[in-house]
Each structure stands twice: as structure tokens, then as C-alpha cells.
Amino acid sequence: MLIQLAKALTGVTIIATASRPESRAWVEQLGADVVVDHTDLDVARSILKAAPGGVDFVFTAQSKGRIPLFTKVVRPFGQIVAIDDERDLDFYALKDKAISWHWEFMFARPRHGWNLEAQHDLLTRVSKLIDAGRIRTTLAQTFAPLNATSLREAHALVETGHVAGKVVVAEDA
Template identity: 55%
Template sequence: MSVNPVDVKRRASLEPSAAPVVFGYDAAGTVEAVGSAVTTFSAGDEVWYAGDITRQGSNAELQAVDERIVGPKPKSLSFKDSAALPLTTITAWETLFERFGLTSDSRGDLLVLGAAGGVGSVMVQLAKALTGVRVIATASRADSQDWVRQMGADVVIDHHDLRAQALDVAPDGVDYLFSPHSKDNVETFAEVVRPFGHITAIDEPAGLDVLALKAKSIAWHWELMFTRPLFGYDLIAQQRLLTRTAELVDTGTLHTTVTKSIPSFDASGLTEAHRDVETGRMVGKVVVHR
């Protein structure tokens, strides 16, 4: 399984309780048993998934998961390399193809903030493989800049000088902007996104004010990959998405984003992974495995 920022956020916000809580979302493993109504998987199948925020998680030897949010694991990847991808891929996919509505015919500029992170690393790959947009990625350190170039970014800029550098490479503004870091950035977004452009955010800063976007009629979208399981809405779409993603991996179109693996599927390994994510400096993903 892998650790994501959402794992760290949930742990930090957990209230004291006598009832145990099992964290974890991303996972890859083997089906041990199925319920009587299950039709898409059988015991012994190798699968991957991103879980459900309303149920106990993947930081355990066994986990019960709705079959409709589970897909067949890529045949070409190990369990640990597979576990890095589900949550970030669903987030990136829904952003690109549902929130932004991109297709293979789409053109324009996509600005991906925090492109060296888990979601950004997948989004850059998907955008380059399945759309015609130019991908502008933000990364500030030499290692993260090298990483996003490996993922396929066309242009790399520094988010510490976002306005100047974005307008330097896209003087008329970008068409699409992905934001995992929206706090204190909305006015800058309003300057670097073109009129009638689109922004999708995955964070939730308190008191966020998007009024600065109105003059340009810029659309603001939210993305939460847990929305489908949270509301029981069109769950099978996640199975289809993960199945398609596995195909992209097995054809060499999409690559794992693992940069660190911890062979200690226990409290010590999970603690180390959480500390890595808490630094805010992770490139790619960290996984914990047996």
C-alpha cells in the first residue's frame, strides 16, 4: 500500500476514541474471498484500488472493499509498484477528463502545480499520452524538476515565481490549471489563467475566496476521488477507470511513480512513510510492503 497526503490529514484530525481506526486507501493485493453477489472478481485475482473514506482502510492484512471500485492489477507491475497508482490516477483522470473535459483533440496549455507529487506525476503522464495539450509543470528543486521532465512535462517552471514564469511561457494565459495548493494563490491564478479558462483544486483551505476569478469568467472545479464511494454514485466508473489504467501501464504508456519503498508492513514502516509525506517534499510516491 502507499501513503498519500490524505492519510496524513486524516490522522492529524482524528479525535481520541476507544474504537480502532484503520487508515490507508491505496492498495494492491490478492482477493482472498468474495461475497455471494460479487460478479467481477474471484478468489486469487490480483487487484488494485483506492478505497473508500467511509470504511476501514488498507493498513491491514485483510480489507473488505466494494468490487465496483476495484480493478485488475497491471500484469507488468509488482504489487508494491502497483500500489502507488490508484488514488493519484483516479484524481488525475477525473480532473483531466471529467472536470476539464479534455480529449485526444484538446489543445492549449495545462499548468500542473506540484507536478512532482503523486497526483502531478500521473497527471503529466496522462495529459501527454491521451491529450494534445502542452504541459507546463511547476517544480522548484533540481531533483523534482528532473522528475517531472522524466514524466513528460514540456515546460518546467518554479512555483515560487509562478506569475512571472507562467506568463513568460504562456503570455495569453493557460487554459487549464490544476492546484493542490490554493491558499493565497487565487489572485495569482486569476492572472495566469486566460478568460473562460478552468481551474481544478484538490485542497480545501479555510475561507477560500474565488471572487478574483469572476472578471475572466474562470470556472472553479473541485476534485475529490472519494466522491463516488462516499455517495454511492456511479461506482462502476472507478472499476472501468482502473481497468483502463492497468492497460495503459501494461502497454508502457503509464509508469509507476514509486520513488521509495519501505519493506516493513507494520507500525514502524507506516510511521516512516507518514513522516516522509509530512515533509511536503516527496517526489513521486512512497509505498509500504511486506
């Protein structure tokens, strides 16, 4: 979803990572300008080839072990946004470039009763982008009906680590 939002709301060049042909096709369809293979032993070189001076912004869903990569490719005063729950990250490595680390947690506002109107405004803005056809669902596969068999099948698929898009278990397909 972030690729689509960045494409619709900013002018940044989007460098996505993917290794499999179907994953590459997926992120390209969502709007990535450049796709690099994250399994490449020197992925930093590939990123810097696409952005010779480095990047200002990074979004990561998987932070573990990636701080050294970020220190190579993020410019001084760049920003990183993470959504995972990785612990024991070496943030000190980011200090030399004054790189900022931000956590995004979609339930932070409602959980803490903080500026709930802003959450409403964000969701309204997203709904307008959907209505205008500027962003679309990332739903890839639906399992139905809502029962133990469907849950096991969906979970097994997600556990492979090779799913492009979201997997949903629902009462009806």
C-alpha cells in the same frame, strides 16, 4: 500521475512547477514540457513566458494563497481543478474572467453510489495505459515491514515536503 495522464490523453502543453533539481527532473521524466520554479517571486511571469496568452487549465494540489496567481495566468473561461481541502478561498476573484473551479475527489462516485460503472470504465482505461507502457507508477520509496518504525520513517520523510513521488509502507519491500 496527472502529468502522465494529460500527456497520454490530450495534446496540451504541460507546464509543471518544481523548485529543487530532483523535483524538476521528476516532472520532466513524467512528461512536463516546461518546468517553472514555484518559489520564484514572479512565478506568473515565468508561466506567461511559456504560455504568452495564459493557460486554459490548471490542476492544483495546493490552493491556499494561489487564487491571485490563477487570476493572472488563467485565460477567460479557463478551468481549475483542485484536490486539496483548503477552506476560505476567495472564489469571487475568479468571477471577472468566468473561471470555473472544479473539485476532484476520487471517492465521490463510490461514496455517493453515483455512476459506479463510469468509475470502472476509468480504471479500465488507466489499466490499458499502464499495460501499453504509456503511464507508469509514481512510487518513489517503499518502507517495510509494516510496523511503527517504518510508519515513523515514512511519515518523517513525507513531512519534509520534499518528496518526489509516492511513499508507501508495506509488509514487504
